[in-house]
Amino acid sequence: MVATTAMLSSVNVTAKRVVAITGASAGIGRATAVRVARDGAAVAICARRADRLQQVADQIRAAGGDALPVVADVTRELDMEQFVSAAVDRFSRLDVMLCNAGFGIAGAIDDIAPEQMQRLIDVNFTGTYLAARASLRVFRRQGFGHLIVVSSIVGKRGVPYMGAYSATKFAQVGLAECLRAEVAGSGIHVSVVYPVSTESEFFDVMSHETGVQVTRAAGPRQSVETVADAIARAIERPTPEVYPHFNSRFLVIVNALAPGFTDRIVQRFGRKPLR
Numbered sequence: 001m002v003a004t005t006a007m008l009s010s011v012n013v014t015a016k017r018v019v020a021i022t023g024a025s026a027g028i029g030r031a032t033a034v035r036v037a038r039d040g041a042a043v044a045i046c047a048r049r050a051d052r053l054q055q056v057a058d059q060i061r062a063a064g065g066d067a068l069p070v071v072a073d074v075t076r077e078l079d080m081e082q083f084v085s086a087a088v089d090r091f092s093r094l095d096v097m098l099c100n101a102g103f104g105i106a107g108a109i110d111d112i113a114p115e116q117m118q119r120l121i122d123v124n125f126t127g128t129y130l131a132a133r134a135s136l137r138v139f140r141r142q143g144f145g146h147l148i149v150v151s152s153i154v155g156k157r158g159v160p161y162m163g164a165y166s167a168t169k170f171a172q173v174g175l176a177e178c179l180r181a182e183v184a185g186s187g188i189h190v191s192v193v194y195p196v197s198t199e200s201e202f203f204d205v206m207s208h209e210t211g212v213q214v215t216r217a218a219g220p221r222q223s224v225e226t227v228a229d230a231i232a233r234a235i236e237r238p239t240p241e242v243y244p245h246f247n248s249r250f251l252v253i254v255n256a257l258a259p260g261f262t263d264r265i266v267q268r269f270g271r272k273p274l275r
Helices: 002-014 027-038 050-062 077-091 114-142 163-182 202-210 224-236 248-257 259-269
Strands: 018-022 042-047 066-071 096-099 145-150 188-193 197-199 221-223
Touching (some): 018 027, 018 077, 018 114, 027 042, 027 224, 042 050, 042 077, 050 066, 066 077, 077 114, 096 114, 114 145, 114 163, 114 188, 145 163, 145 224, 163 188, 188 224, 221 224, 248 259
Parallel strands (some): 018 042, 018 096, 042 066, 096 145, 145 188, 197 221
């Protein structure tokens, strides 16, 4: 165990860190890719849009990092296996896998069509599982690594009209918590990130996927750069849970103590579709 920890410390300090990011063509994924590149990281990025990926790769290089863009779909097992293999082939190892790909659909649960629910599960949960599965094989072989899952504050406490999306975020958390306990004491770390509403194209995509315009949620917001900074700090000092908006953790505490009371609090945070 001492040897493994020493090896991890040596790798992090003396060599360029290798970070893989899914859903890196926009939003939190893109901001984090550029942020860790400023620290000199080599960054493997994947998404389905080749043109967007190339733009992010250019930003990574401009920030001082090395970029490997790979067109891939997180819902496909082979794509995730090839993405991880490409990163290891190019950079010789993998230090961090950031499972970031995801999207949202708003609506009361009886308004969400089964095919919409399935797509949310496929991208948000199965995409996380497949990326984690592929990277864990490398981490176990190396004896070190860091899996970071980008969930949401609604993965800790659901809000009105976000039940389908929230369910996939809760599922991510359950997967990560179980895995974190499994690898405790090893050189492998697992972290979950809980952003609040983030200023990105997420809202526009959600309106498109929902099929109607969705109201913007009340309450605190943050920039993608704020989330990226929080993730970068977690990479430097691994921690189980990351709350980019510090005060949001109090919602989790209040919910644990008084869930009925919290039901009334979160009523104003819902994203209701405009019919």
